[in-house]
Amino acid sequence: MGRRYRRDTRHADTELSTLTGEAQVSALDALISDARTLTYEAISVHTSHTLSAQIYGADPLDAVATVSDKYEVVRQAQPEHPRLDPLGNTLNAVMRLAKAHANLHEIDEQLQHGDVAVAASSVAETAGLLGELEGDRAITSEYVALMHSQLLRKRAAVRAELEYVAEQTCWVALHGAVSEVHAMYGVAVSSDGAPYENAVTPSELLFALAELGLARGRMDRMADDLVTHCLVPLMRRPHESLAVAHSPMGATLSIGAFAPLADAINSNNGGSGSDGGVRCELVRDKWAEVLRFVRSDVFHDVDVDEDLADLYAYLGSRMWRVVCPLVRSELLMPLVPACAEELADCGAMEPLLQLEDAWLEMRLITQNDLRIKAAVRDVVLAHVAKRRRDLLATVAAVLASNDDNTVVVGGSSDSSSEEGNGKGKGRGKTKGKGLVGDSDRLAFPRCAISERAQTLVDFVSETMALTAADSEETPPLAALYFHAVRDALILHRALSRPAASGDDLKRAFVQFNDCEFISHNLATLGLRHRGRWPPVLKASATFTDAISAYRGLGRLAMAPVLERLREQVSLALGSWQGQGASAEGALALACAIVERVCSVGSLYLSAEMFLRVLGVLVAPLAVFVAAQLEGVGAVGDVEARAMLRLVAPVVGLRDRFRYIAAGVAEDGVGFAQGACAPVSKYCPEWDPLMVQIDRLTALSSKIATNSI
Structure with a gap:
């Protein structure tokens, strides 16, 4: 592609050859400075007027190339001059910057012509040139930053165009129960609707994607589409119809397009599709058709033995890693006999052994990927x-x-x-x-x-x-x-x-x-x-x-349930006020919570666990009531009897520590009827409560201790 401007250098050698010694080197220094200034100006104009291709003006790359030729002339004339090496380093930096500018300058036109591979190469080369200029003192960092910003925009434009071309080159269309995979041999229209001068072929697209590091991502999406809409449906419904139609512009693979015909085949076979060996044969043949479509139509003009062989193999391994576990579970496992004595007869597995041959033939997998054959051999x-x-x-x-x-x-x-x-x-x-x-x-x-x-x-x-x-x-x-x-x-x-x-x-x-x-x-x-x-x-x-x-x-x-029950007991006791109805109601509610737990726990819990749960719930009751009784102090006979009647439901919980193991009759194994577990063992707070009970009992001469 010709450049829009070429610097006139017809008299450059003549002017420089008239000088000698230091004057010649100084003149070269001035020329390098001029080339750098011209490159800076071109970058500034490019950055300010990115939408107009006519504003680019002079292409600094030709001028820098001319100065590079003059540098070689001076180098031959004065090879030992000490200033030439620093000037050469500066000239190399200016050359990189000018090349980067020229690459970005031409990307838009390359995309318009359909040269997506060249445009991707320009982006990749520019990224490398700018990377070499990082930290180079011969170039002002401001212009390197400007070029980086331009590179990001150009890269985004190229990537968007490549994604558009990729979607047009191979895509999946779903029409009800019918799946169609379309492969185009060339894309002739750009994303803007303008025709390309040269149609973009699959090989050019893949080369461009590889230049930008996007090829494997594209292969991942293609593998997912082929597995989801082709390989897995054919494995689960092997009698599904499959057809490939070709045209000068591309090819289409259709699955399920002839459903009535497939149903007729199933009925004629008398349900033989349910047989494991027949199913493996059908899957083997259908998958071979899909793989041939991938090789000859999706990778239409790609020599997978030479060009992009790694990318093609990556697609195959990506698909095989996904379908291999499904083959093992849905095809191999039904063929494994239920009786160990029948393991020696593996004749029905022969079609399954041949399943991987098509993948090998198409070079989608290698000998190291033969997982199904290894699984069949190890049938035990x-x-x-x-x-x-x-x-x-x-x-x-x-x-x-x-x-x-x-x-x-x-x-x-x-x-x-x-x-x-x-x-x-x-x-x-x-x-x-x-x-x-x-x-x-x-x-x-x-x-x-x-x-x-x-x-x-x-x-x-x-x-x-x-x-x-x-x-x-x-x-x-x-x-x-x-x-x-x-x-x-x-x-x-x-x-x-x-x-x-x-x-x-x-x-x-x-x-x-x-x-x-x-x-x-x-x-x-x-x-x-x-x-x-x-x-x-x-x-x-x-x-x-x-x-x-x-x-x-x-x-x-268990822990959250007990914690919540303890909170319910504490909330119930919080309504205690004096010795009236509120106190009776608080104690009745708290004891009812404990009684409810006892009624359920006695049906399901073991004896030891029941007593532990009971002790955890009785503990806050015992502590609270003991504190209330201790605060009463010395009272008379009537008040003592009233307090004892008030707390009688709490004292009565002691009887709950008589427990029979779940499902055992009263005369069975467990606590004997009438015996009681040591309450203080499971509720240490019980003894301080009983001290207060004994104190009130002593204050009441009319109530015997054993009647409480």
């Missing part, structure tokens, strides 16, 4: 992975179900209570031997847990038994089953959420019991089976972290 592990997936799916379904039903576990009783249905008490069947009655397990306190926790523990026990049974013959199975158990535990913790409302006492108590029950079983789970584990698994496998995580989850379920 695939069989275990399938069983692991089925087990986890079962656990997920159970955990997602309603957990209102409960079962009573722990202790040694085999009696059963009525089966719950999520209503009323929500009590379920009692199980005393199946889980906690084994001789190798520590005793677990009797309480109520959810059926979800019961199912989880059953799953864990059964799967861990498989590790012990299979580990001697096939050591890898033990590790896979072990990790399946850990994944199930992680899934259970992820789906378990504390009760949203502090009033949901049953849910909070049952969640706490679930966590304690699971932790109790995990404490000895590894010890019972590790004797037959392979050495590697035996050295590292543990459930210790899961035990601590479950105990923390149990505390998280």
